[in-house]
Amino acid sequence: MTLQDLGYNDYFEKLRIDNNLEDFEIGRVIAEHKGRYIVKNEKGEFEAEITGNLRFSAKSREDFPTVGDWVSLLNYETDFVIIHSILSRLSILSRQAVNKFGELQIIASNIDYGLIVQSVNRDFNINRLERYLTLCFASKIEPIIVITKTDLIDEHNLNDLLNKIKTRVKKIPVVHVSNETKVGMGELKKLLYKGKTYCLLGSSGVGKSSLINSLTGENRMKTASISEGIDRGKHVTTHRELIPIINGAILIDNPGMREVGITGSSDGLESTFEKIYDLIQHCKFSDCTHTSERNCAIQLAIEKGQIDKSHFENYLKMEREKEHYESTVVEKRRKDKDFGKMIKHYKKTRKSNKY
Template identity: 85%
Template structure:
């Protein structure tokens, strides 16, 4: 899989900070590469020598305690080349950020979306996909990981100016201090404005549901038809799912994009920081509640409920806040229960070994 067109590590986002991590972790004698694709624990890693299929060492697999200990797209890893097109991943450099969500159908477990991300491009379209509650979930994922969000509204050619402005105003009422860029991949309107927010050496992760135009957006940003796209389904008014795996894509201007399969479910984890940032106004108002343990539902003197009654906060915004808080608490409870069971299991194994040893004498 080794390619003839090589890139420098800097083209992939490598900088002095990662070099210091390399030195601090005694990895100077290893090659360094970045995971650009992952599928079923088989990886594609890109280094200055090209692209390589890769797998992890047995030691790395054995010492892994959870999914977080395995490589993810965006990771910087130390490598040992075994063949012209194959390498073994020896270790993972510490991550500067980890974008993750609640694993689907596996409550209490994380699914890593990508690592070492600087910006999250939250993509929604003007048609049936648009959902401001889900947009707030993506914002929470970004804030939790200390990733700067950028909201991109696609397919603006499918609506008129009045409807577009109404949609953008709905976002502005509920979301503050986040860049908001409407674009059309058909007419290219807004693409140049978005390009100005893509900085050399920074890594961007695309976040959004299937069919919002992420692949078309990538093609617009890099100026070529690199990503496969599908036609819009007339019955559901959105594009078909195309991207099937996460993939890192270096761009001409020096920014790095990570494409991501569409996500209909955006499960919340232990995201206290993220929720507080997304619903900052609610948290600020809560400081003025009469009771310090106010649940903001039926208490007398609740500043949040007063703001809802006065129209300062949308009821749907508050309901989304409550739902995500419940999910966070449920996730934290599931994690605590899982840790308790693991601890009990460990004690049982220790007792078994101790008993077995005693019986042998």
């Protein structure tokens, strides 16, 4: 296996040269678990840790390696290396950290496409689908919607479900597949390109592990039985992992996400709710709340059936989350700044008291 098989290209080679890293080996982080990493290159797979300097200089979670990163390496041993530095990322897939307001959780980096996976059973939720789309758009990642377990419903119900997506989601590829019958796999494989990196996004039990097995042609990932009580598979994947699949594409598996918290980027919302943003720009009232005002462009569009009411309500909810996240980031920075001043004052006072 070469670096190119793992997604290495001219962009990263230029970064390597520009940062005077020609004397270092290069590898890609393919797995991460509690501060320990697995790095892969043409020489094999290695356990890895970061340098003390990299750890000391890190200001946030974004400064640590994550799955998908290209890194320079030191101190080759039999099966262990040291990560010296992280090459600048093409993209960062992130969400609001669960129960940690104002903080990001990095999911993966250097992703080209996000495979948003939902199943036709109880998991299907158009509002959550829009959240995943926003996540991808905010990260400059091209989304592809994959509907799984189509063998569980008839053609009429499947078409109804696909029409619901088409009503709310525009210009995004939608593929429907069955891991049991393999129907639709051919269409999905046509969207997998050599050297491109894909990330699986979806809840637990939507068939992501079965999908990986279908795309690798191996029984690589464990699958769990469906719970009759909730009509869902059990949580199988526990960590992120980079996996080469067919057509020379690379896939990052990702644990199921129950929550998809919106961060402060407005780009994602504007792309997901493009028509709503356009109507807001042309609304008659500059200070319109778009909820009850007479002749409001949004409300008129809802009345005429041009946009779905639940689509707009989902936009409002996510916009509020974005604003709340932005306010918590500002508050967190203020507290960090105040704490830094307190420490600085303490050190200065302690020094003066010595003399």
